[in-house]
Amino acid sequence: MTQTQRPSPSPPALRIGLLGSYGGCNIGDEAILKCVLSCLRGHRPDARLVVFSRHAEHTRLHQPQADEVVAWEGVPQKPVLDALAGLDLLVLGGGGILYDGEARRYLRLVRAAHERGVRTFAYAVGAGPLREPEDREAVRAVLPAMDDVVVRDEESRLVLEEVGVECELTVTADPALLLPPEPFTEKMMREEGLPVGGRLIGMSVREPGRAAENLDEASYHALLADVADFLTRRLDAHVVFVPMERQDVHHAHGVLSRMSAPDLGRILHNRYSPGQVLGFMRQLDLVVGMRLHFVIFAAVTGLPFLPLPYAGKVFDFARRTGAPTLVGVAREQAGLLLAEVDRLWDEFPQRRGDLGTRVAGLRALAGETCVRCGDLIDSLDGGPRDTARHLVPEPGLCLFTTGAAAVRADGR
Template sequence: MTFDQFPPPAAPGPRIGLLGSYGGCNTGDEAILMCVLACLRAHRPDARLVVFSRNAEHTRTHQPNADEVVDWEGVPQKPVLDTLAGLDLLILGGGGILYDGEARRYLRIVRAAHERGVPTFAYAVGAGPLREADDREAVRTVLAEMTEVVVRDEESRLVLEEVGVDRDLTVTADPALLLTPEPFTEQMMRQEGLPLDTRLVGMSVREPGRAAEKLDEADYHALLADVADFLARRLDAHVVFVPMERQDVRHAHGVLSRMSAPDLGRILNNSYRPGQILGFMSHLDMVVGMRLHVVIFAALSGLPVLPLPYSGKVFDFARRTGAPALVGVAREQAGLLVAEVDRLWDEFPQRQQDLDRRVRGLKNLSRETCERCGALLDAIDGGAGRARPSEDADLPLLAPAPRQT
């Protein structure tokens, strides 16, 4: 056999970088990363997926679809820039990363990619607030040079337009809408001390931020404790606090300590993957939450959900799913909050079909973002190695889940 009888070696797949708030700081961001990686893996099985992470060890352990992980914070910049230079595409996001104090840091990396001739794609990014001059300038100049910009919600589009971003902006939905649930077993419930024979209401709390600027922390916790007590009484339920970031635990304890019936409250203590948190929703009867991705997970699970006012992204998701969208949090509004909870519980059977229809529409938008990114990738390298599922095949979204811990 002569050498020319051997088939040529397969061309290496494209190298795709992902830059976002990744590294285990926030369960919602990790859910976004899982879904974007799975989208890329399904579209291009031959691709080498490189994640720029704030905690490379965490990402290597928890993201099975990542081929390579690079620390980008607090490290020498030459290895980061060398990695950028070898990419065929850099993806920014998804999630809320274009805001004061952070936008300029992410966009410094994007600008460096542009200087090295790397195409860039903003994947369902969230924007705002943007009041600081340096961040506004970075957003205005760098986004203008990106190959394509897709934003997560209408609020983000309006923020970017106000900053002066003058280009086409596509509005989509959060990538985590495509997350696949993992089992949250009875054994896991028992380990958390959660009852299996009573109603459970999930509650997500965080620092008040702009949602309660005029409340001190004690009054803020007391307001949410009133809501939790009402839920426990009205539904004859236990209230389970679902932390999505470390600081959420402190605020959950603050609310729990001010409940008149703290024995009816629990806080999830163990660390869980995003898919497990989504799976936990199957044990709940209702969700009241400030964290966007707790609200998203509840909607995906077909639960009645009351988004508590926190930021534009939560208002936007409430509007798009037909959920009640409250404005502002003040101590005297405890009655308004519990009235909304009461109404939601009573009216949800009539609302459920509409919620399910709206969620399907949002999931379709998330899939379109995946397809849009895939089309850009195909245009870059001609689509070599592209996966071509049959027309009626479902998009496989996740690699096999790691063994439960």
């Protein structure tokens, strides 16, 4: 190179935005954000990752892979729209964000991105219920204009097709299936007042909702208390309630107060990262849960689990993993529920291998979402810049590679 020659300037790093239900309100959503950030960082280490958050300070504190965080709720909209205009790609989701009252709000920002010439990708989103006309119209109008729409389950595809979405919908799996566990130590166990070495049953409860439409809250809590009491006697175990959202604590107390042996129940009170909650699952022997990501964590850990239905997404995950698929719960059906969990415990040794195979397949599908998103990113500027040498997976996390048809699971 002569003195007059200068190296060509490197193209500016891509700016990629992430929009979802982020900001610390739900452990499952935070698990999704961590996994999507890991996907994008693994594919493009030099990209500038911008998270649009409902609680910006929480995201800045707990999601170190984010380069920038933009608050988008309860703030003037001009800074939000300016941040959108500076993106090369906006990633919507993942998680269940396309539902009544919320779909219109998320898609308003996606539409604004389109108006500013920003490409968009729907990252394994969940949909439904969608009954409100404004939300249905937003879904019909905005999703077909996106570059790629990936949903996390068949239930979401059926909901969107019923609404009238006319574009290709690819079904993969929830991004949180790829979350790496973090240690949950004996010290943490002692701080929670939990026995080390004895049997532990994990439970996840939430408001009744569609899981128990014919029950008032007291009856619903009493039904779950019956399940907890049965398990403590049947398995000589303690029951641990794991809140996935802070309001779950109220319902856990409601169940605990109706147990005949409340001294055998505990509620996790400290705040933990999604990876620590996943690590805690390794302390458990069996899981009964309502929250989707609680049962996802159980499946990834290789535990027997009984999903308590409250939404189509839980039915769909139970079906895909071969778990029992209950059609509803009512107080007069308590005996059937107890018989189901009893059979689950007895038969699980024979089913363990099948669960492992099914979960490995779902983890591979979750990795496919990352591959599709990576392909779109590469189309923006002609391909990755020496990406392969940067792809060092975290322990327990699948290795994403551009164009790969599968990912490596760790068997858990």
